[in-house]
Amino acid sequence: MMKTLNVPYCPELDGMDLKSVTAAMETVALRQSLDTINWPEFPYKPIVAFDIARGDKELYLHYFVHGRSLRAVAGRDGQYVHPDSCVEFFMRRNDDLFYTNFEFNCIGTCLAARGAGRHDRTPLTDDEYRKIRRYTTVNRETFEEKKGVYTWEVTVAIPFELMGLDAAHLPESIRGNFYKCADSTENPHYVTWSPIELPSPDYHCPEHFGELRF
Numbered sequence: 001m002m003k004t005l006n007v008p009y010c011p012e013l014d015g016m017d018l019k020s021v022t023a024a025m026e027t028v029a030l031r032q033s034l035d036t037i038n039w040p041e042f043p044y045k046p047i048v049a050f051d052i053a054r055g056d057k058e059l060y061l062h063y064f065v066h067g068r069s070l071r072a073v074a075g076r077d078g079q080y081v082h083p084d085s086c087v088e089f090f091m092r093r094n095d096d097l098f099y100t101n102f103e104f105n106c107i108g109t110c111l112a113a114r115g116a117g118r119h120d121r122t123p124l125t126d127d128e129y130r131k132i133r134r135y136t137t138v139n140r141e142t143f144e145e146k147k148g149v150y151t152w153e154v155t156v157a158i159p160f161e162l163m164g165l166d167a168a169h170l171p172e173s174i175r176g177n178f179y180k181c182a183d184s185t186e187n188p189h190y191v192t193w194s195p196i197e198l199p200s201p202d203y204h205c206p207e208h209f210g211e212l213r214f
Contacts, residue, residue, distance in 0.1 A: 001195065002194055002208075002209075002210050002211060003193060003194040003195075003210035003211070004210060004211040004212075004213065005030060005032060005052065005210070005211075005212055005213065006030065006213045007030065007052055007053065007054050007059070007212055007213065007214055008028060008029060008030050008052075008053045008054070009053075009054055009055075009214075010024075010025075010028045010029065010053040010054065010055060010060070011055050011056055012024070012028070013025070013028070013053060013055050013060055014055040014056055014057070014058070017135075018133055018134065018135030018155045018156075018157060019135050019155075021060060021062070021135070021155055021157070022062050022135060022153065022155045025051040025053055025060065025062045025155075026051070028053060029051035029052055029053040029060070029062065030051065030052050030053065031049055031050070031051050032049065032050055032051075032052065032178070032193060033048070033049050033193075034048040034049060034050055034063075034178055034179070034180055034191055034192065034193045035048065035191065036191065036192045036193065036194070036195050036196075037190075037191060038190065038192060038195060038196045038197070038198070038201070039190055039200065039201050042188060042189050042190050042201065044067075044068070044187040044188070044189040045189065045191055046065055046066060046067025046068065046180065046189065046191070047064075047065070047066040047067060048063065048064065048065050048066075048067075048087070048180045048191060049063075049064045050062060050063045050064070050087070050178055050193075051064075052212075054170075054214065055157075056167060057159055057160060057161075057167045058133075058157040058158060058159050058160065059157070059158045059160065059163070060155070060156075060157050061089060061155065061156050061158070062153065062154070062155040063087040063104075063153060063154045063155075063180075064151075064153050065085070065087065065106075065150075065151070065152050065153070065180065066149070066150070066151045067149065067150070067187075068147075068148070068149055068150075068185075068186065068187045069085065069145055069146065069147055069148070069150070069182065069185040069186050069187055070085050070106060070138070070143075070145070070146045070148075070150040070152065071083070071084045071085050071105075071106075071143070071144065071145040071146070071182060071184065071185050072084050072085065072105050072106050072107040072109070072138065072141075072142050072143055073142055073143075073144065073184075074105055074109045074111075074142070075107070075109055075141070075142040076109065077109060077110050077111070077124075077126070077129040078110075078111060078123055078124075078129070079109065079111065080111060081103050081104065081105040081109050081110070081111050082103060082111075082181050082182075082183050083182070083183045083184035083185075084105035084106065084109075084182065084184070084185075085105060085106040085150075085152070085182050085185065086103055086104065086105050086106070086180070086181050086182060087103075087104055087154060087178075087179065087180055088101060088102065088103040088104070088178065088179040088180075088181070088203065089101075089102045089103075089158075089176065089177075089178055089179075090102070090176060090177050090178075090179070090203060090204075090206070090209065091163055091174055091175065091176040091209075091212070092174065092175045092176070092206045092209060093163075093164055093165065093171065093174055093175075094171060094173065094174060094175060096164065097116050098114050098115055098116050098164075099114070099115075099116075099175075099206045099209075100112065100113070100114045100162070100163060100164065101113055101121075101203075101204070102132070102156070102158060104134065104154050104156060106136060106138045106152050106154065107136055107138050107139070107140045107141065107142065108134040108135070108136045108140060108154060108156075110124075110129060110132055110134070110156075111123075112124045112128075112129070112132070112162070114164075117204060118202070118204040124162065128162055131159050131161075131162060132156060132157070132158055132159070132162065133156065133157040134154065134155070134156050134157075135154070135155045135156075136152070136153065136154045136155075137152050137153045137154075138152050145184075145185055145186065147186060170214045171214065172213065172214060173211050173212060173213045173214060174211075174212050174214075175206060175209035175210065175211060175212070176209050176210060176211075176212045177192060177193055177194045177196075177203070177208065177209045177210055178192070178193035178194075179191065179192050179193070179203050180192075181203075190203075193210060194208060194209060194210030195208065196208045
């Protein structure tokens with residue numbers, strides 16, 4: 001069943017540094033659990049929640065993760081981050097066949113691209129990557145997998161323009177989904193917000209996106 005959420009309008013977040021945004025979102029944002037296991041062959045489920053809010057020009061997302069292992073091999077924007085300890089946001093306008101994926105590892109490295117399917121996607125430019133503000137509780141240096149139990153947070157501010165949206169005239173809703181993965185760790189997992197009813201893991205399925213209402 002497709003999930004829905006109402007994104008709170010919180011203009012007081014605009015102009016704050018993201019560490020302050022992270023603290024403020026505790027009280028003004030909408031919190032959702034990210035806890036759907038879609039594929040039984042990958043049963044591990046870390047504790048994951050995300051806060052969501054919007055300002056006048058940016059969408060704010062704050063992820064909280066508690067679970068086994070920590071990995072951050074990708075250190076440059078545009079590199080694959082899904083093998084690392086990773087959180088993701090995929091979105092699509094209701095009138096668009098293309099969708100955009102925004103993926104972040106635990107040190108804030110971002111992979112983002114736009115296209116109609118998993119292949120033939122157009123990545124963000126370096127200038128566009130620089131427009132995505134990020135804050136993480138993990139030191140921004142790369143490292144191989146660390147075994148154990150870790151807690152970490154990532155907050156990002158994504159400009160609406162990078163989502164193909166006019167900030168001054170937002171639509172009533174868009175489609176989207178939120179993910180947690182860590183493909184190349186000791187405990188690979190594929191956890192989602194809105195369910196994906198498919199026989200094998202695939203996040204690139206906009207027909208399974210939920211609804212985000214503005």
